[in-house]
Amino acid sequence: MNKAKVEMGIFTVFKYFMLIMAALVAIIPVVVCVLTAFKTEEEYQNTSALSLPKSFLYFENFKVAFTQANMLRGFINTALVLVVVLTASVLVSSMIAYVLNRFKFIGNGLIRNLFMFASLLPGIAMQVTIYEIMNSLHLINHLYGYMICLMGTDIISIYIFLQFFENLPTSLDESAIIDGCTYFGVFFKILLPLLKPAIMTTLVLKGVGVYNEYYASNLYLQSKELKTISTALYTFTGPYGSQYNYICAGVLITIIPILIIFLVFQKQVYGGLAAGAVKG
Amino acid sequence: MGKTKKSFGEWFRSRKVQKFLVIFTFMFVPLLLLLMYTYIPFGKMVQFSFYNMKYIGKRNYVGLKNYIEVFKRPEIFKSLFVSVYYMGGAVLQLALALFFATLMVFKVKGESIFKATMFFPYLISGIAIGFIFKFFYARGYVLDSILMLFGIAPENIPYWLQDTSINNISLAATSVWRYTGQNMILFLGAMMSVDADLYEAASLDGANKWHQFKYIILPSIKSIVVLNLILSISGSLSAFEPPYVITNGTMGTGTYFVIMNRLAHENQKVGLASAMAIVLLAIIILCTVAQKLFFAYVFDDGTDDESRAAVRRRKKQNKINQGLK
Numbered sequence: 001m002n003k004a005k006v007e008m009g010i011f012t013v014f015k016y017f018m019l020i021m022a023a024l025v026a027i028i029p030v031v032v033c034v035l036t037a038f039k040t041e042e043e044y045q046n047t048s049a050l051s052l053p054k055s056f057l058y059f060e061n062f063k064v065a066f067t068q069a070n071m072l073r074g075f076i077n078t079a080l081v082l083v084v085v086l087t088a089s090v091l092v093s094s095m096i097a098y099v100l101n102r103f104k105f106i107g108n109g110l111i112r113n114l115f116m117f118a119s120l121l122p123g124i125a126m127q128v129t130i131y132e133i134m135n136s137l138h139l140i141n142h143l144y145g146y147m148i149c150l151m152g153t154d155i156i157s158i159y160i161f162l163q164f165f166e167n168l169p170t171s172l173d174e175s176a177i178i179d180g181c182t183y184f185g186v187f188f189k190i191l192l193p194l195l196k197p198a199i200m201t202t203l204v205l206k207g208v209g210v211y212n213e214y215y216a217s218n219l220y221l222q223s224k225e226l227k228t229i230s231t232a233l234y235t236f237t238g239p240y241g242s243q244y245n246y247i248c249a250g251v252l253i254t255i256i257p258i259l260i261i262f263l264v265f266q267k268q269v270y271g272g273l274a275a276g277a278v279k280g
Numbered sequence: 281m282g283k284t285k286k287s288f289g290e291w292f293r294s295r296k297v298q299k300f301l302v303i304f305t306f307m308f309v310p311l312l313l314l315l316m317y318t319y320i321p322f323g324k325m326v327q328f329s330f331y332n333m334k335y336i337g338k339r340n341y342v343g344l345k346n347y348i349e350v351f352k353r354p355e356i357f358k359s360l361f362v363s364v365y366y367m368g369g370a371v372l373q374l375a376l377a378l379f380f381a382t383l384m385v386f387k388v389k390g391e392s393i394f395k396a397t398m399f400f401p402y403l404i405s406g407i408a409i410g411f412i413f414k415f416f417y418a419r420g421y422v423l424d425s426i427l428m429l430f431g432i433a434p435e436n437i438p439y440w441l442q443d444t445s446i447n448n449i450s451l452a453a454t455s456v457w458r459y460t461g462q463n464m465i466l467f468l469g470a471m472m473s474v475d476a477d478l479y480e481a482a483s484l485d486g487a488n489k490w491h492q493f494k495y496i497i498l499p500s501i502k503s504i505v506v507l508n509l510i511l512s513i514s515g516s517l518s519a520f521e522p523p524y525v526i527t528n529g530t531m532g533t534g535t536y537f538v539i540m541n542r543l544a545h546e547n548q549k550v551g552l553a554s555a556m557a558i559v560l561l562a563i564i565i566l567c568t569v570a571q572k573l574f575f576a577y578v579f580d581d582g583t584d585d586e587s588r589a590a591v592r593r594r595k596k597q598n599k600i601n602q603g604l605k
Contacts, residue, residue, distance in 0.1 A: 011489060015383050022380055023397040026461060029412050030401075032422045036415070049421040050429070092313070095306035103303055111311070118318040120564065122518045124537050125557035128544045129321040129328060132335055152317030158310070183302040212405030219545070230407045237411070244415045251408045258403050266396065269403075270465055 030255075037061050037249040044245040065250035069236030074229040077221075080143060081228060082210055085150045089157055089206050090199050097161030098187050102173065119155045124215060134220060146220050146228075150210055157202045160272065164198035165191075201272035204265045208258060229254055328554035335550055346555035356556065359536045362448055362523075366516035366535070369452035374509060376456070377463030378501075382493055384464070385471050385479075395468075398461035410525025413454045417441050417526075444532045451522040451533055463508060470501040510571045514564040536560060 036044065038053035040060070065071070100108060130149070139145025168191065176190050177183075214230035221227060227235060233250050262269060329346050333339035350356055380398065384391060401409070416422045417440035424437050440450040474496060482492050498505075520537040523529045529538035536556070544553035 007488075015386065015388065019380070019383060019388065019394050022376075022460075023394055026398045026401055026457070028426075029416045029422065029457070030404075033412055033415065048425050049415075050425045092310050096310040099303050099306045103299060105299075105303060111307070114314060114319070118314060120561075120568070121318060121322065122514075122537075122557070122560060122564065124518065124520050124541065125560060126318070126321050126325070128540070128550065128553045128557055129324040130317060131545070132324060132328075132550070133316065133321060135335060148313075149317065152313040154310075154313070183298050187302070187306075208403055212403075212407075214405065214407050230405050233411075234407050242414075242418065244418070244421070247411050248415065251411050254408055255404055258405075259400070262396070262400060262403055266392075270395075270399075270469070273462065273465055273469075 033248040033251055036245050037252050039245050041243075041245065044243075061245050061249035062253060065236065065246050065253060068246075069232045069250055070224070070227065071229065071232050071250070071253060073225060074227050074232030077143060077226060078211060078229040081147055081150065082207060084144075084147045085210050086203055086207055088147075088151050089154050090202055092151065093154055093157035093202065094161045094192065094195055094199070095187070097158055097165055098191065101162055101165035102170065115155055115158060127216065127219060131219060140220050141223055141226065143221070143226060146217060146226075149216055149220060150213065154206070157206055160198050160202055160205075161195065164195060168194060197268075200265070201268045204261065204268045205272040208261065208269075211258065325554045325557055328551050329558050331551045333551050334548040342551070346551045347559070349552055350555050350559050355534065355539055356536070358532070359534050359539045362533065362535050363517050363519055365448040365452045366455060366519040369456045370516040371509075373456045373460045374463060374505065376460050377467055378505065380460075381464045381467035381471060382497055384468055385497060386489075395461075395465065399465050400461070401458045402462040404458070406521040406525055409454060409458060410521070413450075413522075414441075414526055417450055441527055442531055447527065447531060447533055451526060452519075454522045454526070455516075455519065466504060466508065467501055470504045471497055474500045506571070510568055514567055517560060517563060517567070 032049055035051070035053055036049065038056050038058050038061070039047070040054070040058060043053060100112060134140050134145060134149065137145075139148060172190055172194075173186050176186050181189065212230060213228070214234065217228045217231045218234070221231065224235075233254050236250055237247055330341060330343060331339045332342045332345070384394070388394065404412070419439060420434075423440060424434065427437055428434060438446050441447050478496050479492060482496060487495070518537055519535045520541070523533040523535050523538050524541070527533045529535070529542065534542075537560075540553050540556045540560075543549045543556070
């Protein structure tokens with residue numbers, strides 16, 4: 001009995017020690033960035049990266065980063081892209097999930113498999129030829145072209161909705177149809193409101209994905225006024241090379257919105273992760 | 281009587297028409313997008329891989345020459361070697377995630393804080409992570425200062441991103457940093473779906489932590505672990521972000537995708553890049569299939585009551601019994 005207690009005690013100490021270490025490793029690179037972002041040029045040059053800044057009210061670096069990287073423009077563009085892409089994504093993927101889940105027709109299984117196989121194709125490799133298609137459709141250097149491109153690869157949202165539909169009883173549809181509802185009515189009036197949890201999950205996951213996207217943005221939005229927030233950050237480093245007090249401030253500006261979203265929607269983020277993972 | 285039959289027919293037909301309409305309208309856009317952004321590019325990729333071409337201009341059919349070049353170019357061959365580092369990272373990351381998820385299954389104070397801290401790196405954009413680690417590894421800054429706190433002399437500290445014997449490890453480590461928390465949350469979700477009474481019953485029966493892990497936790501999550509192993513190994517073959525953002529693939533850090541990206545968009549060797557993409561896809565599909573087969577054998581799935589190995593043993597025993605008769 002006593003031995004078990006000692007063992008338990010050792011395990012508890014070990015457990016917390018390991019967890020605290022892991023949390024530190026996860027957070028130190030970001031925390032150091034926070035410290036650096038508040039340092040004046042002189043402090044940055046003369047103090048260790050690990051030392052605290054003199055004041056946490058020194059916002060000059062943030063101002064420089066925000067204006068030099070043209071982040072306002074970046075935020076506006078990203079916001080536009082988010083609104084359009086998220087609305088379209090939710091509608092498009094919930095609709096196809098509804099059809100695939102509720103109707104039996106020739107080709108249903110084939111279409112599911114086509115989406116499944118598509119999720120195997122490595123995204124960046126596909127951009128080699130997607131670039132050619134975007135080019136021939138004159139979609140390069142237009143915000144709407146970029147939006148269409150982001151809507152195109154949306155397999156996880158479809159899986160989230162498909163899973164959700166499996167748990168919505170078909171008796172709902174049937175009783176509405178007996179009451180004279182059309183299929184369109186069933187979808188928009190009955191089912192769509194019930195999809196709210198799945199919609200939230202999709203919005204959060206897809207939203208974070210779109211906000212962080214930079215490869216396609218870099219490729220298809222080359223003119224300066226079209227930069228999104230992630231590529232705006234990237235351009236700014238040219239002139240500021242390795243002046244990390246400015247760069248860290250820029251990095252933090254882009255991270256803060258994500259941090260807020262995460263803190264508010266933690267449950268949806270974790271939940272959506274599991275939903276996305278089962279797609280296999 | 282006939283009248284009701286006709287209106288029934290009308291009703292039936294209109295349902296059918298409606299069904300067709302709803303299927304058609306709801307699927308038109310997603311299928312168009314799927315075609316435009318997955319299958320047409322895929323077809324073109326196969327086609328381009330046989331041509332010597334740029335995005336604009338003349339295209340020459342060259343047969344298998346691009347594929348041969350994929351295997352002959354030293355930079356491409358070397359990049360496959362680089363992805364071994366990321367594979368090592370992927371395995372380490374899964375092991376760490378499994379370890380921490382197991383710790384979290386037992387009661388932990390401040391669980392949500394630990395979870396959130398370890399998970400958050402997953403949500404940061406690749407560009408931001410790139411800058412964070414450029415700074416982290418920069419000579420004389422974060423990592424060097426931390427090591428110096430532990431009394432390591434500066435002259436014994438390598439250049440994390442320039443030294444070719446270590447820079448790929450530094451880059452792969454950023455991937456581990458980014459994804460471990462996410463994997464942990466996934467595993468934890470699967471573990472939590474196990475009935476909590478099981479743990480209690482097991483510890484009453486005198487099972488220690490290792491037994492609990494082996495007999496209760498591991499079986500409950502083996503399918504998600506296998507799935508993630510497959511995903512992360514094919515993911516490590518297509519590792520891209522760390523070298524692209526942090527070192528731009530210089531100093532021997534170019535992964536397969538970084539080289540492919542450079543060939544396609546800077547050198548405009550579209551045919552060669554397409555051939556590379558096809559080769560990678562073939563490798564990924566091969567890996568996926570091989571691993572599925574492998575794990576189907578090692579983690580025998582069997583039925584709920586009897587594992588596959590047990591079934592094999594029973595059948596063998598039956599055969600022996602029959603032979604005896």
